[in-house]
Amino acid sequence: MPSNTRPALEQQDRDDPLAAFRDRFALPDGVIYLDGNSLGALPRATPARVAEVVAAEWGTGLIRSWNAAGWIDLPAQVAGRIATLIGAPTGSVAVGDSTSVNLFKLLGAALALRPDRRTILTEAGNFPTDSYIAQGLAALLAQGHSLHEAETDAILAALGPDVAVLLLTHVNYRTGAMHDMAALTAAAHAAGTLVLWDLAHSAGAVPVDLAGCEADFAVGCGYKFLNGGPGAPSFLFAAPRLHAALRFPITGWFGHAAPFAFDAVWRPADGIARAMAGTPPILSLAALEVGVALAQEAPMNLVREKALRLGSLFSELLAEHCGAFGFRVLTPADPALRGSQFSIAHSAAYPIMQALIAHGVIGDVRMPDILRFGLTPLTLRYTDIWDAVQVLRTVMADEVWRAPEYQVRQKVT
Amino acid sequence: MPSNTRPALEQQDRDDPLAAFRDRFALPDGVIYLDGNSLGALPRATPARVAEVVAAEWGTGLIRSWNAAGWIDLPAQVAGRIATLIGAPTGSVAVGDSTSVNLFKLLGAALALRPDRRTILTEAGNFPTDSYIAQGLAALLAQGHSLHEAETDAILAALGPDVAVLLLTHVNYRTGAMHDMAALTAAAHAAGTLVLWDLAHSAGAVPVDLAGCEADFAVGCGYKFLNGGPGAPSFLFAAPRLHAALRFPITGWFGHAAPFAFDAVWRPADGIARAMAGTPPILSLAALEVGVALAQEAPMNLVREKALRLGSLFSELLAEHCGAFGFRVLTPADPALRGSQFSIAHSAAYPIMQALIAHGVIGDVRMPDILRFGLTPLTLRYTDIWDAVQVLRTVMADEVWRAPEYQVRQKVT
Numbered sequence: 131m132p133s134n135t136r137p138a139l140e141q142q143d144r145d146d147p148l149a150a151f152r153d154r155f156a157l158p159d160g161v162i163y164l165d166g167n168s169l170g171a172l173p174r175a176t177p178a179r180v181a182e183v184v185a186a187e188w189g190t191g192l193i194r195s196w197n198a199a200g201w202i203d204l205p206a207q208v209a210g211r212i213a214t215l216i217g218a219p220t221g222s223v224a225v226g227d228s229t230s231v232n233l234f235k236l237l238g239a240a241l242a243l244r245p246d247r248r249t250i251l252t253e254a255g256n257f258p259t260d261s262y263i264a265q266g267l268a269a270l271l272a273q274g275h276s277l278h279e280a281e282t283d284a285i286l287a288a289l290g291p292d293v294a295v296l297l298l299t300h301v302n303y304r305t306g307a308m309h310d311m312a313a314l315t316a317a318a319h320a321a322g323t324l325v326l327w328d329l330a331h332s333a334g335a336v337p338v339d340l341a342g343c344e345a346d347f348a349v350g351c352g353y354k355f356l357n358g359g360p361g362a363p364s365f366l367f368a369a370p371r372l373h374a375a376l377r378f379p380i381t382g383w384f385g386h387a388a389p390f391a392f393d394a395v396w397r398p399a400d401g402i403a404r405a406m407a408g409t410p411p412i413l414s415l416a417a418l419e420v421g422v423a424l425a426q427e428a429p430m431n432l433v434r435e436k437a438l439r440l441g442s443l444f445s446e447l448l449a450e451h452c453g454a455f456g457f458r459v460l461t462p463a464d465p466a467l468r469g470s471q472f473s474i475a476h477s478a479a480y481p482i483m484q485a486l487i488a489h490g491v492i493g494d495v496r497m498p499d500i501l502r503f504g505l506t507p508l509t510l511r512y513t514d515i516w517d518a519v520q521v522l523r524t525v526m527a528d529e530v531w532r533a534p535e536y537q538v539r540q541k542v543t
Numbered sequence: 544m545p546s547n548t549r550p551a552l553e554q555q556d557r558d559d560p561l562a563a564f565r566d567r568f569a570l571p572d573g574v575i576y577l578d579g580n581s582l583g584a585l586p587r588a589t590p591a592r593v594a595e596v597v598a599a600e601w602g603t604g605l606i607r608s609w610n611a612a613g614w615i616d617l618p619a620q621v622a623g624r625i626a627t628l629i630g631a632p633t634g635s636v637a638v639g640d641s642t643s644v645n646l647f648k649l650l651g652a653a654l655a656l657r658p659d660r661r662t663i664l665t666e667a668g669n670f671p672t673d674s675y676i677a678q679g680l681a682a683l684l685a686q687g688h689s690l691h692e693a694e695t696d697a698i699l700a701a702l703g704p705d706v707a708v709l710l711l712t713h714v715n716y717r718t719g720a721m722h723d724m725a726a727l728t729a730a731a732h733a734a735g736t737l738v739l740w741d742l743a744h745s746a747g748a749v750p751v752d753l754a755g756c757e758a759d760f761a762v763g764c765g766y767k768f769l770n771g772g773p774g775a776p777s778f779l780f781a782a783p784r785l786h787a788a789l790r791f792p793i794t795g796w797f798g799h800a801a802p803f804a805f806d807a808v809w810r811p812a813d814g815i816a817r818a819m820a821g822t823p824p825i826l827s828l829a830a831l832e833v834g835v836a837l838a839q840e841a842p843m844n845l846v847r848e849k850a851l852r853l854g855s856l857f858s859e860l861l862a863e864h865c866g867a868f869g870f871r872v873l874t875p876a877d878p879a880l881r882g883s884q885f886s887i888a889h890s891a892a893y894p895i896m897q898a899l900i901a902h903g904v905i906g907d908v909r910m911p912d913i914l915r916f917g918l919t920p921l922t923l924r925y926t927d928i929w930d931a932v933q934v935l936r937t938v939m940a941d942e943v944w945r946a947p948e949y950q951v952r953q954k955v956t
Contacts, residue, residue, distance in 0.1 A: 408641025
């Protein structure tokens with residue numbers, strides 16, 4: 131174990147092969163940003179690119195930019211970039227809509243492939259919107275589908291002949307625990323079940339090999355580790371072997387085989403393009419592309435190695451400097467079982483986080499008791515973790531968090 | 544009838560009470576933009592606002608901006624502005640997702656309100672994506688729903704006891720013909736049918752009084768007459784009297800009664816907020832708000848009056864200067880029956896439009912034979928119509944459109 135003194139960590143920062151990436155982001159002074167798992171930081175290249183799209187492509191090019199500026203190809207272009215980050219073959223990813231809508235589309239298409247099965251299986255404690263979408267779709271179909279939530283260690287046992295789809299989030303949004311995608315996918319397939327992976331906390335953060343795992347479907351988020359900006363478009367993946375049979379429930383004109391023929395009857399486009407629905411959001415796609423292109427530049431093995439070291443460092447420093455304050459570590463210690471965030475529990479999580487934010491250390495809380503810290507190797511230094519833990523120590527030791535202003539609940543937590 | 548000489552039209556431009564709005568848009572030199580019905584022009588205020596959201600709110604504010612910059616309230620704020628343009632009560636409009644997805648949500652909710660009926664009635668020649676969405680939803684539900692397309696003059700006769708929803712576009716995308724919203728809504732209600740109005744070519748362009756017409760549902764586009772930018776978010780409307788019973792098919796976390804409680808079970812938010820699905824696209828919403836706010840400044844009676852005059856002028860000048868070239872006018876002459884575009888047919892529509900665009904007059908085509916010209920009173924001058932018709936006359940008289948480069952089909956037409 132390295133010696134966790136600040137000078138030693140300064141040396142680690144100097145030796146960090148990813149160190150140069152930090153300057154590619156526009157980070158505010160006086161802030162240690164540990165919430166890149168909720169909203170990724172702004173790439174320095176994004177403002178100029180967005181300004182170009184707005185002023186030149188929209189303002190001057192006007193409608194001509196659909197052809198002249200390549201807007202029509204932008205969704206597939208961004209999708210192709212994302213594919214390289216998640217081990218997806220060319221032509222298996224589509225970009226557009228929100229994660230919720232893409233989940234709906236994939237889940238609808240998946241259920242149609244298993245017409246004799248009525249169960250959607252998920253993990254208890256999965257990100258709620260995944261469950262919400264499944265609940266809404268089941269109610270809409272009115273064919274007796276239901277959502278079954280199994281505890282983590284009971285997922286395999288719950289796979290059975292009625293399970294159409296296994297819907298899992300690869301890295302848990304609360305604890306940062308990571309599933310074994312290959313093993314769970316294989317187990318599901320052995321039961322005749324399709325698997326839909328939510329990569330919200332995975333894409334750009336941890337190695338993902340959808341093709342190698344023979345994954346069926348995946349969905350992911352553009353505004354977390356892909357740094358696409360607030361509410362950035364989401365992406366979806368479907369294995370090419372399934373494409374010809376896929377019938378997505380939302381059949382919009384951009385998924386049509388010939389969108390500008392204005393045919394009377396919807397016909398699916400070839401391949402994953404049939405997953406597209408409405409007109410793609412060009413400004414947002416342009417911003418997302420900058421974040422994705424930046425992520426493509428960083429070797430994933432180095433990203434992963436640094437994320438694990440940042441997590442281990444946080445855990446060690448917490449034990450050493452904040453051991454007296456009653457924090458409970460939620461993120462697994464085993465590197466194979468954790469993603470790129472560090473989560474701890476404390477009964478006063480909310481005011482503690484408000485005090486941290488007020489003192490320049492930005493994470494977030496998931497009620498009632500979880501403090502989440504995102505570990506984004508492209509923007510964080512080892513010394514940032516040191517400094518954050520020192521702020522946390524002060525907030526706890528001096529009971530800073532008890533101040534009335536930190537008890538006030540915000541709309542968004 | 545005014546005397547249609549260029550000097551007379553210059554005087555009309557000087558007398559135009561909306562003339563000052565033109566300078567609020569960043570229009571390129573050398574272009575007469577007659578495609579604002581497809582992609583609205585860039586408001587001058589948009590680049591600075593988008594830059595502020597990107598650099599300050601995202602870059603510096605980071606995750607804090609959900610509260611501090613009011614991102615969480617932005618969708619409802621933009622929706623409230625749009626409501627004022629379409630005669631919708633406060634709290635009856637939601638913004639987000641694409642028009643296709645919003646149509647899907649509304650149509651799903653509408654069919655659930657008429658469980659004993661199986662027909663969706665629309666107009667033959669309606670914008671295809673409206674029909675596509677209905678076809679896809681019917682296939683998904685697998686309950687025997689079908690889409691019936693009636694000719695325009697047969698819509699009333701097609702209303703019957705099995706028609707759950709009448710799905711109509713207020714202003715036809717090809718011809719610019721406008722329906723009588725009040726009369727058709729009343730006729731549908733008399734048959735027990737709900738009505739879903741597509742306002743893509745209406746919002747910001749023609750007077751719309753959803754409340755006065757007792758409309759049930761409406762959907763509309765952010766990037767046409769609302770000038771929200773390419774792929775801007777769409778809006779949807781549902782009458783408040785229906786809200787409590789509405790079950791939208793896509794049940795995402797932003798439509799939950801308490802999105803940040805992360806409850807296991809989806810519960811609908813009060814009112815129209817339940818129509819929201821995923822995380823709202825902040826950059827796009829900020830751009831859209833600028834366009835909508837600008838539209839709010841322009842008195843609709845003046846906008847309507849000028850649009851009608853621009854259309855009549857186009858028709859008169861076409862007859863006078865291009866009468867020999869075989870154009871057929873598609874847009875009704877009756878002001879009560881037309882929206883804010885002027886459409887003409889010609890067998891060589893495609894190359895004619897390419898030649899017009901190459902000579903600075905930008906409209907678009909809808910194959911096989913329609914040339915569309917959007918009439919946007921906030922950016923257009925009466926002399927622009929004169930100049931455009933002169934270019935058209937040259938393109939036709941000199942057979943400019945026969946040049947080989949104008950025959951090449953673009954991806955987006």
